[in-house]
Amino acid sequence: MSDPPVYWCICKKYCKGSRKQLKAYSTWWRHYRDADEDEKRSIQLQKRSDAFRAFIQSIAPSVVQNGPSDDLGQDLVSLFSYV
Numbered sequence: 001m002s003d004p005p006v007y008w009c010i011c012k013k014y015c016k017g018s019r020k021q022l023k024a025y026s027t028w029w030r031h032y033r034d035a036d037e038d039e040k041r042s043i044q045l046q047k048r049s050d051a052f053r054a055f056i057q058s059i060a061p062s063v064v065q066n067g068p069s070d071d072l073g074q075d076l077v078s079l080f081s082y083v
């Protein structure tokens with residue numbers, strides 16, 4: 001049997017900056033929505049789910065084309081090894 005989906009968050013407001021496991025997407029979204037812009041990127045990187053992989057795949061072509069010209073691109077390149 002497969003495990004229920006799990007969402008990871010690392011926001012400061014609710015998770016106190018430590019990596020936490022959230023059971024519901026709605027909970028994760030509330031954390032994400034209330035996070036600062038730079039936190040949102042970290043949270044995106046922590047959350048590994050089908051939606052997250054879809055997000056990576058949706059922007060991957062532009063990263064490949066333009067190269068990792070910014071921090072987000074570099075983070076994504078390092079992610080490709082385990083997404």
Ligand SMILES: [Zn+2]
Pocket residue numbers: 009010011012014015020031032
């Ligand atoms: Zn959180």
